[in-house]
Amino acid sequence: MSDYAIPYADLKGIENNLKTIYNNLDSIENKVSGVGKEVSTVYKELGDLAKEFHDYVARKDKADRLQLAHTKVVKIRQELDNKYGHYDIVRRSTTGILQADDLGIVKKDTISNATEDLMISTPNYWLAPCLVALAAWINDQPELADKALREAIKRNDEKTSLFFALVCRRAGRKQASLKWTQRYLANQDEENLDRKAIIVLDAFASGLMGADTEGLISKQIDEWMDKLAETPGFVEKQTTQWSKAISAKRKPLNGSGYQYLSKYSHTWSALKDVMEGAQLHADILQYFTDIFEQKVTTKTLKEQLDEILDSLVTDFDDEELPLRKKEKYEQLVIDFDGDERRAKQNMAIEETAFETHKDFTQLLTDAAMNPELAHSSVSTQKFAIALSKDWIMDAYNDVTAKNRMKVPHIIEINVDNFNSSSTDGQNEEEVLANFYTMVESEKNSALAQCQLSGFDKFCLPGGAVIGGLGLIMVLTGNIFLGLIAIVGGIAFLSNHFSKKKSVTNGQNNIQFQFGEKRKSGEQIIRAIMAEIVDYRAEFARADRESQKVIDFLEQITPEQYVAKLSNSSRKINVNRGIK
């Protein structure tokens, strides 16, 4: 019997100790779990803080860069003025002399004296001897005109040829104009064309040249197009070139209207990107429509030629190009509110406009898409688009397809720690069911951790027993020890009820918090699903606009967009549909 009594007593003690250890471990685990939660909260807050900090730094950098750009633009313009400002008087004198001669109200000697003064005050400038030659021509001094012309050609053959082609046309000397144009075109290579060729194209597209000259230019354009089309990789290069030019018209998505998707979906950046791509269609359609809806100018031939002459003498001085390029870059930084990355992106596309030489089709692309930088008129824009329409359509189809390929098939839903997905917003109930399950599981886990510890539970029976024993002791005369036992018992009971109340409060709190989480999560998920449906519909609507662009381009022909002079009987036969 005694053999069994000892092990029985020992096992009870060990069992109790194990229970205590288990309870202690349980308590430690709860505390560790609590610390873990706090650490993850700290991490999240730290992440938010870091994001806010980075955002602040980015904003500050942009603001600083914007201020710097403003300063730089002023400095560059000052430098341009200091270096080339004195050319301005020569430039303005050009049309001044021509108009004065038209009106016949200025003495011929005055014109001669003025041009001679300009020749002296602007050494090495190509336009000064041109004006001396012009004045000599007006004064009927062939020898001086010849001498001055030779000097002008020596200084800048291409510009002088273009200048006199336009001046002779203005004076109604069509044969002379034709010869000067021939001289200019003879030195041009379709793969390495001088950027001033846009002047010829402008005069041609505006119908300002004589029939013979226009025939010559039309033939030249055909030849250039044929030669370029035979060049291996030309069509592919064209498509890439136009793709870039079209993509450059993309605008950032402002106030998207998708407040939940933008906040609760990791797919948002891709969604935003393709929506910008889809909205490009309407913008491009508007861009082309605006160009083609502009009415042909009602200005006289002389007024139009004067404008082109002004452009030739003002916009094409190559020595100014580096500074003009810098000016454009800083202006882009200003336009994009100090965002240097976007300024660089756009500059990379517009850079070709600052190249002194380019191939003929790049000239067309620049004329169509960057008219301000390429210094092309609306007539040239129309003509360039019409002439390039097959490449534009190929490029446009590629840009559209590229954007469509990036459309995310699955849209992620990331609400707090809940992750799910949807393709078209139709699986709302399924996603919500998964969300409820997750919230329920989290709640149960939190409730399981919010329980009375073993000691706290023990306090109720323990306190009652000790208090009861104390009462018996008081009644049996052992007052002092009895009172101590009663006080101890009350302390145990008080601890139990206080902890129980705290646990009940904690559990109620958990129930409330998870109830709120379920409610707000449900609201967010329903809103996301609605936005996914809206997004898909809006994308489809915006994407459909691409067909309108293609339809618009298909009905354009280059012949339509060469302005005709009333007395012109020329036939335009510009090549189309090179593949």
Add this chain to the structure above:
Amino acid sequence: MPKPMLRRPQTETKMESSLSASHKQENKQQNAQMNKMVVDRLLRKPRSKAYMEAMTKLDSGGHVHNQAQVDKIINAIREEFPEVEITGIMLGVVATCYLGRPYEVHSLDITGRIIEHYQSGHAMPGGLEKARSLAYRGGYEFVEVYVDCCRAVSSNGSVSVIPC
């Protein structure tokens, strides 16, 4: 030795060359580049009506087990591009599946000479998966999948090229 992309006439004789080895190598590279440019230009041409019709037969469920029909479609592809050796550069064709949910897309695997229909969540093998989203959502008739790009074909036969 890489397979030539352009088909040459059988009678063409080998050109004798006195160029050095390095020049030959350079020439080879240039020829390969030129070949690619020519092939790219040929493959951008709008697709013929006959070809478009052959491709619409991809969605017919019976073709899954009818090898003769699959071969007929593959032959239609070869006939569409007589100048191009299509094997090795074209992986297959992917199009929206009209069998209804859960099917999303179907594909013609040129190498495996097989037509298969794919449910949502089931990835397509052999590099065809890259065309899935475009075929399913792009609004194109079908998407031709190549080793270096996808060519999306619209209902009017026009071709859009997406490098990928």
